[in-house]
Amino acid sequence: MSRESIDRERIAAVGALLYRRGLSPGSGGNISVRLADGWLMTPTNTALGELDPASLSKVSLDGDIFSGDPPTKEMILHLALYRHRPKAGAIVDLHATHAAAVSCLDGLDPGDCIPPLTAYHVMKVGRLPLIPCHPPGERCSRRSHRCTRGLGTCARARQSRTPREWFVARSRCDSR
Numbered sequence: 001m002s003r004e005s006i007d008r009e010r011i012a013a014v015g016a017l018l019y020r021r022g023l024s025p026g027s028g029g030n031i032s033v034r035l036a037d038g039w040l041m042t043p044t045n046t047a048l049g050e051l052d053p054a055s056l057s058k059v060s061l062d063g064d065i066f067s068g069d070p071p072t073k074e075m076i077l078h079l080a081l082y083r084h085r086p087k088a089g090a091i092v093d094l095h096a097t098h099a100a101a102v103s104c105l106d107g108l109d110p111g112d113c114i115p116p117l118t119a120y121h122v123m124k125v126g127r128l129p130l131i132p133c134h135p136p137g138e139r140c141s142r143r144s145h146r147c148t149r150g151l152g153t154c155a156r157a158r159q160s161r162t163p164r165e166w167f168v169a170r171s172r173c174d175s176r
Helices: 003-020 075-084 097-103 119-124 141-150 152-159
Strands: 030-035 038-041 057-060 065-067 090-093
Touching: 003 030, 003 038, 030 075, 038 075, 057 075, 075 090
Parallel strands: none
Antiparallel strands: 030 038, 030 090, 038 057, 057 065
């Protein structure tokens, strides 16, 4: 079995696990994996619990679609994160219910939207910025870069391989 085939099977298995655990409701959330010649990404409008390895999107290093269904609408964010973190091998973006709920609260500090409640949070997460909302698939590289700069703390914490949930807090645009 090829490396790509193994990665396709793993994406489907991880997606099903996350879906069963209620961490990615509906068709929210997406997964991507770095390949030697591009990326595999979950298709747009597909529940993580219903992924078919054969229909995963294969995207070139330039963002062109090689094969599969159309990729996640957040492909541009994934590509920006991979550019920002060249050693990252995969991204799991859960549209976690609690993270979305927090992002809708009034009076959030955009520089640190979740107060540290434990010493572990302070040591491993630090500050968690609220990134601005942009339309899905927006191709503005300056905005994508600004988003990835704000994700530095999360990306560093994820690279430390600590066993905790990594999520991107969303802005209030979804509640409008």
